[in-house]
Every structure is written in C-alpha cells, then in structure tokens.
Amino acid sequence: MTALTKLFRTTTFRLSLTYFALFSAAAIIAIVYLYWNTTVLLSRQLNQTIDAELKGLAEQYRAGGRDQLVRIVAQRSRTPGNSLYLVADRNEKQLAGNLSAVSPQLWDSVGPVEFFYSRPAPGGMEQRLAFANVFRLPGGDRLIVGRDIEDRRELSRLIRSTMLWGLGVMALVGLGGGYWVSRRLLARVDNLSATTRTIMAGDLSRRLPVSGSGDELDRLAQSLNLMLGRIEQLMAGMREVSDNIAHDLKTPLNRLRNRVEEALREPPDETAYRAALERTIEEADGLMKTFNALLSIARLEAGAGGDDRDSLDLSAVVSDAAELYEPVAEERGIALKVDLARHVPVRGNRQLLGQAIANLIDNALKYGGVPAAQANGHASEVVVRTSSHDGFAEIAVCDRGPGVPESERERVLSRFVRLEASRSEPGSGLGLSLVAAVARLHGGTLRLEDNEPGLRVILSLPLESGAQGAKTADRPSPGGELRPT
Template sequence: MTALLDRVAKAASTTAFGLSALAVAFFLFAAAIVVGALFWQTNNLLTDQVLTTLNAEARILSSEMKVGGQAKLTETVSALSRPQGIGLYYLEDASGTKIAGNLNRVPPELEGEGHGGVFTYQPAPDGPERAHLAVAIPVDVGSHLHLIIGRDIEDQRAFADSVRMTFLLGFGVLSILGLLGGLAVSRLIVNRMDEITATSRQIMEGDLSRRIPTSGKGGELDALAGSLNEMLDRIESLMNGLREVSDNIAHDLKTPLNRLRNSAEAALRDPRGGEAYREGLERTIEKSDELIKTFNALLLIARLEAGPLQESTETFDLGRFVADVSELYAPAAEEAGFALSIETVQGLFVQGNRQLIGQAIANLIDNAIKYSRGGEPGSAITVRASLLDGRPAISVGDHGPGIDPADREKVLKRFVRLEASRTKPGTGLGLSLVAAVARLHHGEVRLEDNQPGLRVVLLFSPKCLIAAPNGEGDAEPGLAAQ
C-alpha cells in the first residue's frame, strides 16, 4: 500500500499531472459557463411563458368583469379555482373579504405592492406537502374588487434543482475522471522518463552502446527518443573515432618517431663529425615536418568532426573556385605525365567553408597524381564541378589502378593505406579529411569506378546550394572545358 501511495504521489508531482489538472480545471470552468448560460436562458424562457400566460388570462378576466360585472367574474374565478391545480386565484371585495379563489389569503410577498412577484404557499393547509413556489400578478377589475391570479411553478423549481444537482454530480465525476486520467497519463510519462533516466545512467557509466527504447507509436516521446539516439550514435562514433585515432597514433606514428630517433643516433655515431651532424639535423627537420603535417591533419579532422563551423561559411562560385584550385596543380600533373582536364560550370553558387573545400579538392587532385600511372596513353585526371541530382558536386577521376569495391569504405578512415600505396609517401589522412569536409557540409563522399580508374565524388547537401546555373535545377549544365 505504501509503495502504491508513493507511486501515486510521484505521478501527482509531475509536470504532466499538473498540466492535466490545469486542462481539467479549464474544461470544467468552460463547461460551467456554458451550462450556466443554458440554465439561465432556459429559466428565462419558462418564466416568460408563465408571465405571458398570466397576462393573457388577466385580459380575459378583465373582459369578463366589463361584460358581466362582479357576478360573472366571481363565477369565472370560482370555475377556474380548482383544488391542487396550477392556476391560483384570489378575489376579495373592498373590505378584504374573500369572494372566490383557491388561495386562502393574499400572499404576504404581494401585500402593499402594485405589481406581481414570486411567493410561496401551502397547497393543503393541513397536509404534509412542503410549500410550493408560485408567481402571481394583480388584475385591474375595478376599485371595489381586488383580484390576484398566479401559477404554481414548483415543477420549474424542481427542474432547476435537478439540473443543478446533475451539474454538480457531473462536474464531480468529470473532476475525478480527469484527475485519474491525469494520473494515468503522468504515470505513462514517468515510466518513459524512468527508462530514459536508467538508459542515461548506464551510458554515463560507460556503456555507450545503450539506446533509449521507443514504443513505435511515433509520438512526441518517440521523436525525442529518436533524436537522443541519433545524438548517442554520433557520440559513440566520435568516441570510437577518438579511440581509433589513439590506436592509430600509437601504431602508425610510432614507426616514424623511431626512425627519427634512429636517424639522430646514426648522425651522432657517424665519424665524420660536424658534416654528419648537419645532414642528420636536416633529415630530422624533414621528418619532423612530415610528423607536424600529420598532426595538423589530425587536428583539422577532429575540429571538423566536433561540429559545424557556421561562422566560417561564405557564399562563392563553386565552379570558378574549383577551376582556380585545379589550375595550381596543372604544372605538377604535367610533370608527372598527366593531362589535367578541368570541367566546371559557372554560376553555381554555394554556401560553405571555402578554405576547407579547397583543401579537400587539393587532397583529391594530389592523390590522383600520386597514385595514378602517368605517361601511359589516356593518362588523364578530370576535375569537374556541377550539379548532380540537384546537389552541388565535385568529382576527381583518374585512369589509375582504382580501389576494389570492398576497400572503398575502409579507405575513408584515418591512417588506412592499401598495400599498393605503401611505397608512396603519405599518412593515409587525405580521404579522411575529404570525408570530414563532406560531413561538415551535411554531404557524403562516393568512390566510383571510372572505367578504368577511380572517381571520387564529393557531394554537398542541397541546403548548401544558393543558385544554380540559369536556374535550371537538375538540368545538365554546359561544361566549360579549360
């Protein structure tokens, strides 16, 4: 019993119960206004009907007095004065002596007044029946006579009492049901909140694989749980990435650091002395620069994955920008034996981080030059900037050995280098940086077959698109080859 009371008290103290109680109170208040207005209108209608009937009857009795005199009026009043009837009459002469009627006396509520009103009377003076409520008006039948006619409205009062009682009982039942419903709703919400709290505590204890359960009904709580689960997926991905970076640094950077140390030791042991020291220091500086580049790339990727850089975005012509960056690599491509083809559209305006997109383009072109086979017929690197399915896209294609489909997802991770590229200088962070730039702009990186070779497509979110060439949307834009 104590546990049940504790659960009820916990549910009653929740915001959901408070809002439910407030809604019930507002509903009852509105219902009270509506029912009160209906009751008041009904009571006025019934009262108007009674007064209309009395006024019509008063005109008839006045006519009787004018036509037949006192005798005719007395006869008519006597005929209408039925015991226990709803019609009430009292006729007296100038001395106050009752002549006819079923009322024993003038009601005290009407004495000394020249107009009608409401009064109570006893239908049977000696009976157990309670006093009835009635309404009466005086009738002008001459100065020597005094006539009062009325109607018993006890049924109307009984109707009003029944409506009032029904109203109170109904509101009491609605209040109880509303509060019980509020408790039930708040209990359901408390149960969901308890599940979320329990899951959160398990996550805080280190179990990042836990997720908030959903009911599958698609309500607001399910939407909240879905958003939280997406956030947890992102957190778990970042944590896994952090662990992966730590492992990669421990394994992949250990070798170059050992080589750096061995190079320094070899210089110290070289019998040539100063000349050997100088050569050793130069090699150490070169290797240190490569390590610094690696750490800078890691820091940049970590910064990109930490969140959006809204303050660094700007609007620019993507086609013109890609062409400008690509032209910087034309001499290097020619020196390596490649023909660099730049195909872009003008007027493709996007909003994004110009510097990071430029770094991604540079990495893709540098990879294409580094890992493709130059000097062979058809050796070309094609750089494009256009719309793809209504999304801004940058692609770099080559005619090299390509990447096996099974390895394409893997090469987007940090420090991943395939066996065929182990003999080339690099850190395995180039495509990781491109993927991070894509995620920053809510896009993606696709590795496709260039038949032969590899084509890397950097797709941006449609939200990045500011203006398409000629406003044509998905239409195939004309390419301006350079």
C-alpha cells in the same frame, strides 16, 4: 519523494488541474446563466398570464358584479390544469374556486405571493408550491388567481442536482484523466531518463526509446538519437584516430630516436653526424606534415576558411595542380592525362581546392599507378577530368591500380585509414580525409567508384549561382592528348 508526490508535481498533472478548473468555471457560468434566464422567462410568463386573467375577471366583476365573478370563476375552476382560483367573502367563506382553504398569511397578503397548498394525490394529500396574486374586492371579498409552480421548483432542483453531479463527474474524470496521462507521460520520461543515465555511464550504443506515436516526445527522441549516433560516430573516430596516431607517429619517433642514439654510439665523425641530422630533419618534417594535416582537417570541420571564397574556374585549378605532378608521373613511368571542360565556374577557396586536387592526384600516382610491365593489357595512366551537370561541377581522378573494395570505401575517408597493411609507402592516411573535409566545407561530396579496373574518385562541388559549366574540353592537357568527356 514518493511516487504520488512526484506524479502530482509533474507539469502534465498541473496542466490537467488548470484545464479542469477553467473548464469547470466555464461550465458553472454557463449553467447558472441558463438557469437564471430560464427562471426569469418562466416568472415573466407566469406574471403575464396571471395579470391577464385578473384583468379579464375584473372586467367581468365590473360588468356583472360579484355574482358574475363567482359564476366565471366557478366555470374556470372546473377546467383541468394548473390554474388556481378562489373567491371568498370577508369571513373567509369560499364562494367559488378550486382552492379549498388558504392560510392566514395568504389571506392577509396583497399582490404577488408564493405559498404552499394541499391537493389530493394517489397516496393521500400532497403539499405543492403555488404562485398567486391576491386582489381585495370592495366589501372585503378576496379574489386569488394563481398557478401551480411545483413543476418549476422540480425543474430548478433538477438543474441544481445536474450541475452538482456534472461537476462531480467532471472532477472525477478530470482528476482521473490527469492522473492517467501524467502516469503515462511520467513513465515515458522516466524511461528516457534511465536510458540517458546509461548513455552517460559510457554506453553510447543505447538509443532513446520511440513509441511510434509521432508526438513531441517521439520527435525529440528521434532528434536526440540522431545526435547520439553522430556522437558515437565521432567517439569511434577519435578512438580510431588515437590508435592510428599511436601506430603512425610512434614508429617515426622511435626511428628518429634510434638514429640519434646510433649516431652518438659511433666514433665522432662530422660527416656521419651531418647525415644523421639530415635524416632526423626529414623525419621531423614528416611528423610536422602529419600534424599540419590534422590541424587542417580540424579547421575545415570547424568551418574555418568558409568565408574566404572567390569565383574560380575549376578547370584552371585542376590544370595548375596537374602541372605540378607531371615530373612525379614521369619518374614513376605513369601517363598523367587531363580532360578539362571549357569553363567550370565554382565559388570556393582556391588554396583549399588546389590542395584537395593535389591530394587526389598524389594518391592516384602513389597507389593507383601500375608500371607498364605490370599493366596486364591496361595502359598505366592516371586521368583527371572535369565536367558539370545538374548544377554540380565534378573532378574525377581515375587510375588503373588495385582499387578499393566497396566495403572499405566509406572507411578510407576517415583519418589515418590506410589499406596498405605494410605501410611501406610514405604517408599518414590523411589525404582523403582532408579532401572530404574540403568537399563538405564547400557544400559538396566525395565518392569512390570502380574504374574497372582501378579506382575513380569524384569530387563534386556546387556550380556558382547563375553560371553554367560547359562540357566541351578545349584546355590543353599537361600530360597527354585531349580527350572528350
């Protein structure tokens, strides 16, 4: 397909041709209507003027006979203008008037008639068009009263010429404008197509060009660029997940296999076999937990569980989760304190919210708890608070650990991301990812802040419609004394 054929087949060019055809048809109808009405109006005025003159001359003829008529016509013929008069006897001899000669066709005619006559001009004689009414008098005399209509004929020629030239110019401008607009649009579409082909080839960092005009193509390109950015983010996340799966799942699988091989190499011993099988089950349970977490995150991101919601008191859910981790906190030598508002109403899935809160507390105890001997003047504690304001309920889990650098706070919300390089602590790096997915499912957010020292993780959820949470804490703290928010 040639470039010109491709251009002519564009929607823009075809629309331009359609608009041009419609506009030309409307213009032709308007011009013809104007021309026709102008012609009718001028013809009516001309006939009325000639008829009025004929009536006046007829009255003069009845009053004074042919002599009176000849005298009046001679008098009117000397008045400058476009009026034409002729009074002639039956032998075509001119008695009065400014028409020197008439053709045989005009002489034999009766009533309205158009004819050509000659009159002096700067360059000689010229032929001009006239309209007259031929009236036969008694005795064979002729009375001709008319008007020079050469100017009207020139006007008609001018209108026709203007219409033709106007249509020609419109055609030139319409086709040229359609060609120019189509070329510009086709160039932008080709540019977009070339960029999309590059993206389809694997370069997800490319973006569709935006001209800055704010037109529909720019709005489309901006929407597609947002989609491409999201796709690139998801693809990068998939690559990162794949890398982390290879690291986090390959190691326990190798450990599991080596343990079984080691047990097989040892002399047969029921106690050793039993111990090896128990450790193998533990490793398998860990792997199953990792896969279950991945499935849970995938289900949450797909919107599963979004309809199974009830009216909940968030403080009660937090209190139940904190009670489960009291033994863990005591074993680690960390004070687990809760600071709960009186009533924080939300609408959500109790199981998902409970799992999210448990993950936050578990992370705080695992990575943010500092034994008393290493507290450096700060109490070794994890504090869980609930509050509500500005239409949102908040759960804040605060610790005194090393915290998370500000540059890493977004990254740690991704799957399999663990800032602990040695990965000595058990876990898969999916805890915060699961909490973030639960927050998004409930229309909330998860953010990380500095606790000076330590980390403060805040889960924010919309309050239930029509309900207002209180800030006064009166629920007993499972792990310590009650403190006001």
